[in-house]
Amino acid sequence: MEQQIRDMYQKRVERGEIKNMVSDMTINKHIGNIAIFDRIMMDSHIDDVSQMDWCEKSFDELNEIIKNMKSKTGGTASLSTQHSYISSLLVLIRCRHFDDFFEQQNFKDASLYIHKDGDFIKSLKEYKSGARNRDLEKAPNKEKIDELVSEYINNPSADLDMKLLLSIYMNHPFRLEVADLVYLEPRQYSMMKNRNELNGNYVVKSKGRRGRLFFSFSKYKTNGTYGVREIDIKDRKLKSLMYEKLIPMTPNTHESQLFENMNRNQLTKKIMGFFEKRGLQKITPTVMSKLILNDEFGSDEAQKIISKQKALAQERGHSVSTQQNNYVGGA
Numbered sequence: 186m187e188q189q190i191r192d193m194y195q196k197r198v199e200r201g202e203i204k205n206m207v208s209d210m211t212i213n214k215h216i217g218n219i220a221i222f223d224r225i226m227m228d229s230h231i232d233d234v235s236q237m238d239w240c241e242k243s244f245d246e247l248n249e250i251i252k253n254m255k256s257k258t259g260g261t262a263s264l265s266t267q268h269s270y271i272s273s274l275l276v277l278i279r280c281r282h283f284d285d286f287f288e289q290q291n292f293k294d295a296s297l298y299i300h301k302d303g304d305f306i307k308s309l310k311e312y313k314s315g316a317r318n319r320d321l322e323k324a325p326n327k328e329k330i331d332e333l334v335s336e337y338i339n340n341p342s343a344d345l346d347m348k349l350l351l352s353i354y355m356n357h358p359f360r361l362e363v364a365d366l367v368y369l370e371p372r373q374y375s376m377m378k379n380r381n382e383l384n385g386n387y388v389v390k391s392k393g394r395r396g397r398l399f400f401s402f403s404k405y406k407t408n409g410t411y412g413v414r415e416i417d418i419k420d421r422k423l424k425s426l427m428y429e430k431l432i433p434m435t436p437n438t439h440e441s442q443l444f445e446n447m448n449r450n451q452l453t454k455k456i457m458g459f460f461e462k463r464g465l466q467k468i469t470p471t472v473m474s475k476l477i478l479n480d481e482f483g484s485d486e487a488q489k490i491i492s493k494q495k496a497l498a499q500e501r502g503h504s505v506s507t508q509q510n511n512y513v514g515g516a
Contacts, residue, residue, distance in 0.1 A: 186232045187216055193280045210406045218273035225250060234280045244294035247274060264309045271299050325465055327476050333463050338422060346444055347459060349430055352423040357416065358474035361449035362386045362405045368434050368441040383413055388443055390431050398424060
């Protein structure tokens with residue numbers, strides 16, 4: 186299925202329908218959604234889109250199944266999840282009917298259902314706009330989290346990998362790409378960068394403790410938009426833990442993964458397990474990232490400034506980042 190989806194997108198690039206190939210993250214998301222859909226429809230796993238005849242059913246019938254999918258918390262699928270599955274359904278239909286997908290009735294109905302001017306997208310926007318208030322209502326006690334993490338990080342006998350993970354997520358609002366980090370030294374990193382060979386996620390450290398220490402992300406959800414992201418490690422405790430981990434390691438090898446044999450699901454379970462043992466439920470890396478962002482921008486005063494920034498940027502006809510970089514500060 187993966188190759189079939191890749192081939193479909195590659196043909197779209199060749200036809201000029203899209204400018205660039207979609208990311209691996211996008212393809213993997215579609216694979217996961219379609220596989221779950223297939224198990225629901227056929228109670229089996231078929232890794233071949235040509236055999237998934239169930240997707241020829243009417244969109245109304247398929248959409249009812251999507252609406253009633255169970256979430257991780259036991260409820261029904263959120264509007265965001267529904268949109269994700271419908272998008273994957275459209276991908277599946279394109280794979281099966283590449284030259285005449287637009288003539289398929291269920292494709293036309295699904296596309297119309299999630300059209301940007303339709304009722305579903307309006308409801309989705311309203312749902313997302315209310316996410317901040319919902320998150321604030323359910324937000325765990327940040328002071329309690331800070332206390333637990335600080336106590337653990339400062340315990341000399343505590344597990345180094347766990348201390349490092351907690352320290353990373355207490356300082357940086359990263360997604361789960363932290364699980365993929367590989368240790369490189371600057372020369373190797375620069376060489377790969379110059380050759381456009383950066384296709385993973387890295388932590389880069391010079392010899393000793395005086396050189397630059399930073400994260401570099403190339404394999405993440407929005408890499409097609411934002412490209413390589415380099416983030417300096419500035420927090421003293423995080424730097425100290427990172428040195429403790431990296432100095433005994435050998436960079437630039439197949440054994441230089443920062444967290445050995447850890448995948449993204451295991452990362453989430455590791456963080457959740459840490460807090461569950463201490464009486465806090467459902468504290469994930471995503472929750473920790475939201476706490477950082479809310480601490481910085483969650484106040485009413487900060488929200489007013491952000492809203493004003495957006496309004497002025499819209500009036501000017503540029504992005505908020507362009508406004509900040511080119512028009513704010515200086516003479």
